[in-house]
Amino acid sequence: MDNEQLLTFITVYEFNNYSRAAEYLNLTQPAVTARIQKLETELDCKLFYRDGKKILLTEEGNALLPLARKILNYMNEAKHTIDLLKSPTLTIGLSPAFSVFIILEILSLLRAQNKKSFDLIEAIDSIEISNMITKGIIDIGLVRDVIPFNDLEYQFLFHEKLVFVVGKGHPLAQKSEITKADLVGQTMICYRRETPIWIKIDEKLVGVEDLQRIEVGSFEMLNLMVKNNWGFSIIPELSLGTDPSVINNDYSIIPFPEFENLTFNIAGIYKKNSPKLDSIHLFLQFFEAALKNRHTN
Structure with a gap:
């Protein structure tokens, strides 16, 4: 059993048609049929049966469907995590009106001391920042807490x-x-x-x-x-x-x-399970220190 077989199984179910599934997967129909047959052989059961023109799931197929989706999700998440670890770059999202001078000052210190690299992305507002983190476009966002950020880690930095x-x-x-x-x-x-x-x-x-x-x-x-x-x-x-x-x-x-x-509270938000937590925490530590130093001077 592999991810190609599981993806083909899910696609045939969703299109309810071998030909359309083959077209979507950029395969021939015999290739799709072969994948399903191989999966059925490995599991020692039938996954589909025909009712007239309809292709329906067997009892075993219904049991496999949610598990197949979970397996593919875990595999995709694992690949994404490994890809992130290969890249030392920390991608930072900025809400509007953050001083570029402060950000560059902090990043210069971090790069000099820890040899890290960074990408900066400016967003329209804090809502867009949270969405970009959820989708994996950025690693951390600097926001003002005018909205709740569900399912994200929140670290207070400064009262503005x-x-x-x-x-x-x-x-x-x-x-x-x-x-x-x-x-x-x-x-x-x-x-x-x-x-x-x-x-x-x-x-x-x-x-x-x-x-x-x-x-x-x-x-x-x-x-x-x-x-x-x-x-x-x-x-x-x-x-x-x-x-x-x-x-x-x-x-x-x-x-x-x-x-x-x-x-407003300025805060850093990020995924709790981010593979770049060490870099995120280091950046937030420098950022918080820079803001407090600016406020006392």
């Missing part, structure tokens, strides 16, 4: 707050504090308003009259528009980067009490 930011030449730049009344008639630069973070931001701004919005698809564009005084924005603090002199030169960050209590 939102900041109100405008360009140096914006009319609100000289304010010492922002209230919702200050935003009447103003323009807000938004990142993808259907994302969980921006939904929460919009909820806080309900009641502001004549608030104009410009929606963009990247934080790079958002930051550029704010810097050039197109409007204000309310963004995760890490999206502005790590260099205080650059931040203070380009932007005015103004207290906005309405958002003081709206914070």
Whole structure:
């Protein structure tokens, strides 16, 4: 019994037709028949019987079907795990607005000390990150915990707050504090308003009259528009980067009490049984240390 025989058995059952199964498997019909006959010989039973034009499972065939599917799943999972172990590369998924400078700083340290290599993938939001981990596209994701992550390991890293930011030449730049009344008639630069973070931001701004919005698809564009005084924005603090002199030169960050209590947990999520757990834990250790160091400086 091998995986080809089991796959052929399942395919014949699902198509209920030897010819269509052969076409799907890119085989001849006699080859499909031969595989089924060989499997029946090894198991010493019949797996199919005909009822008119229908091909039906025997009692033994019904018993084999769920086991065959499990065996193929285990074999595919084993192959995927071995393939991962052959590759030392750790694939990291980033939710929007994570500072590239922080990530590159951490990866440079890791590569210098542990000779590891990394791939970075930026996703639309935390939901896409979790889906990519589940499908095996990435090994670990850096997310903000605005949604539950079922069946994934979750490691808290940092509490992040939102900041109100405008360009140096914006009319609100000289304010010492922002209230919702200050935003009447103003323009807000938004990142993808259907994302969980921006939904929460919009909820806080309900009641502001004549608030104009410009929606963009990247934080790079958002930051550029704010810097050039197109409007204000309310963004995760890490999206502005790590260099205080650059931040203070380009932007005015103004207290906005309405958002003081709206914070998010930055976390790493990954599969509990990932074959790269050692590399994942090492990366998270460096990342957490870098965030805490930045916050205390």
